[in-house]
Amino acid sequence: xxxxxxLPTADTEVPCGSGSHxxxxxxxxxxxxxxxxAEAELVLAALGGDKPACVAVAETWARHTADLGxxxxxxxxxxxxxxxxxxxIEQQRTGLPPxxxxxxxxxxxxxxxxxxxxxxxxxxxxxxxxxxxxGMAETLRRQQQRLELLxxxxxxxxxxxxxxxxxxxxxxxxxxxxERASHRPELAAALTGRFAPAAEEWLGIDPDAVxxxxxxxxxxxxxxxxxxxxxxxxxxxxxxxxxxxxxxxGLAVVAGHLVVAVEEPGHPRARVLAxxxxxxxxxxxxxxxxxxxxxGLPAWEITP
Amino acid sequence: MDAETYLRNLAExxxxxxxxxxxxxxxxxxxxxxxxxxxxxxxxxxxxxxxxTVLDELTTALMIRSPRDPRARHSARLRHVxxxxxxxxxxxxxxxxxxxxxxxxxxxxxxxxxxxxxxFAAISTPELACLSAGVLSLPxxxxxxxxxxxxxxxxxxxxxxxxxxxxxGVPGDLRxxxxxxxxxxxxxxxxxxxxxxxxxxNLLANPRRQPPGAAQNWTWLxxxxxxxxxxxxxxxxxxxxEVTATPNGLCAGEQFLRIRAEAVFGSGYHDIGTDLxxxxxxxxxxxxxxxxxxxxxxxxxxxxxxxxxAVAREDATDPPAELxxxxxxxxxxxxxxxxxEAVGTDPPPAAAxxxxxxxxxxxxxxxxxxxxxxxxxxxxxxxxxxxxxxGYPEGPCxxxxxxxxxxxVAKVGNWxxxxxxxxxxxxxxxxxPSATAVDILVISRTADMRxxxxxxxxxx
Numbered sequence: 001x002x003x004x005x006x007l008p009t010a011d012t013e014v015p016c017g018s019g020s021h022x023x024x025x026x027x028x029x030x031x032x033x034x035x036x037x038a039e040a041e042l043v044l045a046a047l048g049g050d051k052p053a054c055v056a057v058a059e060t061w062a063r064h065t066a067d068l069g070x071x072x073x074x075x076x077x078x079x080x081x082x083x084x085x086x087x088x089i090e091q092q093r094t095g096l097p098p099x100x101x102x103x104x105x106x107x108x109x110x111x112x113x114x115x116x117x118x119x120x121x122x123x124x125x126x127x128x129x130x131x132x133x134x135g136m137a138e139t140l141r142r143q144q145q146r147l148e149l150l151x152x153x154x155x156x157x158x159x160x161x162x163x164x165x166x167x168x169x170x171x172x173x174x175x176x177x178x179e180r181a182s183h184r185p186e187l188a189a190a191l192t193g194r195f196a197p198a199a200e201e202w203l204g205i206d207p208d209a210v211x212x213x214x215x216x217x218x219x220x221x222x223x224x225x226x227x228x229x230x231x232x233x234x235x236x237x238x239x240x241x242x243x244x245x246x247x248x249x250g251l252a253v254v255a256g257h258l259v260v261a262v263e264e265p266g267h268p269r270a271r272v273l274a275x276x277x278x279x280x281x282x283x284x285x286x287x288x289x290x291x292x293x294x295x296g297l298p299a300w301e302i303t304p
Numbered sequence: 305m306d307a308e309t310y311l312r313n314l315a316e317x318x319x320x321x322x323x324x325x326x327x328x329x330x331x332x333x334x335x336x337x338x339x340x341x342x343x344x345x346x347x348x349x350x351x352x353x354x355x356x357t358v359l360d361e362l363t364t365a366l367m368i369r370s371p372r373d374p375r376a377r378h379s380a381r382l383r384h385v386x387x388x389x390x391x392x393x394x395x396x397x398x399x400x401x402x403x404x405x406x407x408x409x410x411x412x413x414x415x416x417x418x419x420x421x422x423x424f425a426a427i428s429t430p431e432l433a434c435l436s437a438g439v440l441s442l443p444x445x446x447x448x449x450x451x452x453x454x455x456x457x458x459x460x461x462x463x464x465x466x467x468x469x470x471x472x473g474v475p476g477d478l479r480x481x482x483x484x485x486x487x488x489x490x491x492x493x494x495x496x497x498x499x500x501x502x503x504x505x506n507l508l509a510n511p512r513r514q515p516p517g518a519a520q521n522w523t524w525l526x527x528x529x530x531x532x533x534x535x536x537x538x539x540x541x542x543x544x545x546e547v548t549a550t551p552n553g554l555c556a557g558e559q560f561l562r563i564r565a566e567a568v569f570g571s572g573y574h575d576i577g578t579d580l581x582x583x584x585x586x587x588x589x590x591x592x593x594x595x596x597x598x599x600x601x602x603x604x605x606x607x608x609x610x611x612x613x614a615v616a617r618e619d620a621t622d623p624p625a626e627l628x629x630x631x632x633x634x635x636x637x638x639x640x641x642x643x644x645e646a647v648g649t650d651p652p653p654a655a656a657x658x659x660x661x662x663x664x665x666x667x668x669x670x671x672x673x674x675x676x677x678x679x680x681x682x683x684x685x686x687x688x689x690x691x692x693x694x695g696y697p698e699g700p701c702x703x704x705x706x707x708x709x710x711x712x713v714a715k716v717g718n719w720x721x722x723x724x725x726x727x728x729x730x731x732x733x734x735x736x737p738s739a740t741a742v743d744i745l746v747i748s749r750t751a752d753m754r755x756x757x758x759x760x761x762x763x764x
Contacts, residue, residue, distance in 0.1 A: 072361035073368065076316075080323055082368050146364060153368060189312030193319070208317050 003169045003241070004028040005265035006249035008289070010158035010296045015086070016053040023054055023155065025162045030061045057155070060148045061163065066170035068183060069149055071190040071243075074164045075157065077197035078250070078295040084154040093147055096140070158296020165248025172241035177216060180240060187214045187240050194243060198252035199234050203278065212236045220261040225278035234278070246272070250297030254287050257302070267298060307350040307593045308358070311340055314589070315362040322366055333366055334359065339582035340589040343564075347556045349593050401689055403427050403671045405657035406435060408534040409762060410527065411450040412475055418447035419475055420764045422655035423527065424674025426538055427504070427687055427726075434504040435480075435490070435527065435536075436673035436685040436726065440653055440764075441473035441499055447764060456530040457481060464489050464510065473498040477529045480507055482522050490527070493726060502676065502683050502728040545660045545744075545755040552751055557595030561586055561602040563701070563749045565609070569634055569713045570701035576635070577613035584610055587622065601625065630703050630711035630745070637710070637733045653678040654737035654761040662755070665748045667691060670700060672744070675735055675759065682734035684714050688725040700748035704731065706739040737761045 009026045021034035032038050032054045045051035064070055075082050153160055171180060171187065180187060191214060196207035203225070215221035215237040223236045238260065245262040246252055249270075252259055257274035260282050264271035268289035273282040286303035293299035315337050322333045341359050344350035403425050410421035422438040440447070457479055470476020471492055478490035489510045494503010523539040554562065564586065568579045587603045590596035596603065604625035609615075611624050612635070627635070655676045662670045668690035676683045684702070702714040714729035735742070739759055746753040 069361065073365045076319070080369070084368050142360070146360075149364070150368070185306060185308035185312050188309050189316055192313055193316035196316070196320070207320055211313065 001265055002028060003165060003172075003244040003248070003262075003265060004162070006245075006251065006262065006267050006270050006298070007162065007165070008267050008292070008298060010162060012155045012159055014054050014057050014155070021052075021054045023057060023159075025159055028166065030058050032058055057151065060151055064148060064152055064163065065166045067145075067149070067167060068171070068186045068190070069145065070152070070163055070167045071186070071193075073149055074153060074160050075295065076193045077252075078157075078293070078297060079197070081157070082153050082160060084150045086151075086154055089147060089150050089154060092150075096143060096147070156296070157294075161248050161250075161295060161297055165244045168240055168243035168248060172239065172244055180214060180216070184214060188212065190243060191236075191238055191240070194247050195236060195238065195252075198247070198258065199236075201253045202256070202258045203232075203234070205232055205234055206230070210234045210236070212238055215239045220273060220282065223258070223260070223275060223278060250293060250295075251287070251300055254285075254300045255302045257283075257285065269303065270300075305592050307344040308354055310589060310592050311337065311344060311350065311355065311358050314340055314585075315358055315365075319362065319365055319369075323369055330363070330366055330370070334362060335582045336585035337362055339564075339585050343557075343560055343586045343590055344593070347560050347590070347595055349595065401427065401429050401661055401669050401671055401687075403659045403661045403673055404538045405659040406536045406538075407657045407760065407762065408527070408536050409655070409764060410478075410532060410534050411447070411452070411764060412529065412532055413447070413450055414531040415475065416444070417441045417473070418444055419473075420447060420653075421475065421478070422653075422674070422676060422762075423534070423536065424655065424657050424676075424685055425659045426522075426525070426536065427671055427673060428522075429689070433488075433507040433522075434493075434687075434726070435507070436504050436687075437492075437494075437502070438653075438655060438674070438676040438683065438685070439474050439492075439496070439501040440678075441501070450532060451764075452534075454533055454535075457526060457528050457533050459530060471495075471501065474501050475529065478505060478527065479510075479529065480525045480527045482525055494728065500678060500683075502685055504685070504687070504726045545757045547660065547662055547753060547755040549663050549665060549751050549753045554750075555595065555597070557590040557593075558597070558600055558602055559749050561590060561596065561600065561606065563747065565602055565605055566701040566747050568609070569631065570703075570715060576609070577615060580606070580610050580613055580615040584615065605631075630705070630713070633711035634713050634732060652763050654763040656737075656759040656761045658684070658742070658757055658759065660744060660755050660757055662746055662753045664690070665700070665751045665753065668700065668748065670702070670746060670753075672702070675731070677734055677737055677761075680734050682712070682731035684729045684731050686727055686729070688727060700746050702729065703745040703747070704735065705743040705745070706735055707741045708739070735759075737763075 004027060009024060011022050011024050013020045014023050016034065021032070024031045024033055035041055035052055035054055038055050038058065041052055041055055045055070073082075152163055168190070171183075191212040192210065195212045196210040199205055199210045200207045209232055211234075213236075216239070221237040221239060221242070223234065226233050226235070242260065245265065246259050249262075249265070251262065251270070251272060254272070254274065257276055259272045259274045261273040262270060263273060263284060270287050272285060272287055274285055275282050287300045288303045289298035290301050291299055318333055318337055338359060341350070341355035345352040345355040405425050406423040408423040410423065412419040412421065418441070420440045422440075424436045424438070427434050427436060464477070464479075473496060474492045480488040480490060482488075487510050488507040490505035491508055492501070492503060492505055494501055496502055523537075525536045525538060526533050527536060528534060552559065552562070564583060568576050568583060583606050587596065587600070587606055591598070600622065603622040605627065607622040608624035608627050612627075653676065655674060658672045658675050660672045668688055670686065670688055672684065672686040674685045676685075704712045704714070706712065710733070712731045712733055712735055714731050716727050716729040741756060741758045744755045744757060
């Protein structure tokens with residue numbers, strides 16, 4: 001079972017060569033249908049040939065599938081529309097030194113066209129890095145990272161949510177508990193920023209009255225509502241995996257239920273644990289996707 | 305709650321407000337987060353690099369949610385390319401600085417314009433020497449004839465090191481000669497509008513063979529050009545101002561909030577009310593991380609300011625305190641924009657030496673050198689030795705109280721480098737030339753410093 005099993009395939013178009021090619025997200029992987037042998041094209045590029053733009057996008061995607069910056073800038077809910085144009089990215093890229101504006105490298109691409117996790121971290125050429133003062137090098141590195149993020153966000157809402165899900169899943173694994181502990185503030189803010197709009201939809205509560213802390217250990221976590229009227233406060237503890245399993249799949253609130261965990265991911269049918277009301281115990285319910293919803297996420301309903 | 309989590313959650317809140325049509329501009333949307341980031345970084349509870357990263361990420365997030373606001377996107381790009389840094393400064397550490405009143409007027413009438421050069425004070429360290437000054441430049445015939453016919457200095461030999469370089473409205477041929485016959489070129493470092501310029505003349509030994517520390521042994525200097533010169537007596541015994549420094553004994557959060565509240569008055573030329581939302585945001589933030597007591601005096605003052613300016617403080621519930629007299633004096637008589645422009649009936653410009661050196665506090669040594677009042681404007685000159693943060697958000701804040709009991713604040717508008725951060729500040733409300741003395745209060749982060757100084761005005 002994988003978090004992305006609850007998501008359908010999503011396509012987007014990327015200018016490539018003299019035309020436009022489809023870039024496809026499917027079962028947690030970014031694939032390039034127009035470049036069935038992307039690895040060979042990378043070899044050609046390394047020998048001096050042109051690197052196709054879609055291949056470059058797939059490389060960039062692979063470099064950021066565990067980048068918490070995606071969560072800091074990406075969408076918080078379907079109403080949160082993030083808009084980046086490729087023209088603007090090019091405009092900003094022209095301000096970077098030539099070494100940086102050429103993009104990164106060192107990414108492995110599977111024969112199927114699916115891009116796997118990076119073999120090496122992106123970085124400056126060693127010559128430039130040693131020549132520049134460390135502060136300047138760091139500033140440039142951050143600008144490059146930021147431009148790459150913008151390139152990915154320019155792929156559109158459907159892929160924005162899927163990339164966010166990939167990042168959350170990468171951080172949710174049991175083998176990364178120590179790393180989560182050292183990045184707790186980023187993860188807490190990522191959870192709060194995404195859970196708060198869901199809580200508003202669920203209870204009508206002011207999102208500023210909602211705080212979430214990362215939950216570690218067994219169980220789905222906790223949700224506690226206190227106070228009355230404008231003094232209401234909602235405190236939740238949820239695992240980072242909630243962001244991938246639930247939020248990134250558009251499952252946060254289904255028919256007035258707050259989904260706190262996914263028991264059996266799937267599309268168009270899934271089985272989730274949900275709270276009908278604050279203070280209640282979660283109940284297992286079957287849900288099914290009705291039609292493609294906004295931002296390329298499924299719209300879910302409870303299966304009678 | 306830890307500081308980074310608080311800051312990131314605040315950024316999430318601001319992002320939501322922006323998305324929902326709250327703040328209308330990028331500065332408004334980032335103002336509270338920027339203020340809290342500064343508070344956390346400034347009090348040591350958060351690494352400055354982390355605070356900056358949060359602000360960077362928020363700026364990017366806001367930018368990509370402003371599809372129809374090119375200005376927001378442009379300003380976000382600017383933030384990403386801008387290097388935040390301290391202004392050019394001397395390093396922190398002990399500074400051997402002396403300031404000696406000059407009180408001289410150099411009247412130049414032979415050039416293309418009439419110029420009066422008011423020399424306030426000589427400032428010297430082992431590494432540099434300068435004369436703080438104000439320069440009035442008016443069309444020929446506008447200023448009275450020279451009252452003193454002292455001869456000029458002999459022709460420069462060797463020629464000036466930077467010949468032919470001068471700012472509009474500032475003489476470019478001034479030199480100084482000390483009692484040992486050593487010659488110095490005066491190079492202006494400051495700014496103005498072509499009519500009035502304020503800043504410092506740096507003394508550059510010509511030829512370059514000045515022994516280190518020579519400036520601190522001068523007994524007099526002849527300053528001028530071939531047309532006219534004045535002698536500045538640097539050995540004359542003048543009563544030195546007694547300076548007291550009193551540590552404020554506050555906790556780190558209280559110190560930060562207090563100096564930020566003071567800086568609302570002492571920095572910039574904008575409406576104080578625009579600073580208050582950011583200032584108010586610091587109160588719950590500092591409390592959330594345990595750096596501000598519940599009975600914080602500064603928080604109550606911030607509350608009082610917010611009430612006065614009708615700024616909503618949904619997250620700060622402190623009872624308002626009574627505002628200090630110095631604040632109310634400035635709020636009622638010195639608001640930005642309240643001064644009228646100088647008119648023809650105004651008295652002539654008047655200058656006064658204000659030579660006070662304050663002991664080093666928080667790594668910074670402050671020297672005041674002069675006051676210059678023209679119409680409804682008073683400019684104060686001085687220098688900072690040590691690191692000063694760009695934008696001057698954390699003081700120190702310089703207040704003057706004249707002998708009528710009225711408080712004035714020095715609004716530091718800019719400063720310049722050249723080995724020293726020489727500043728000029730607009731004093732509001734202006735100090736009238738009828739004032740015969742001032743009490744000086746310098747509020748820095750950890751201490752308050754006080755001094756009194758007589759004012760002897762002179763004019764052309």
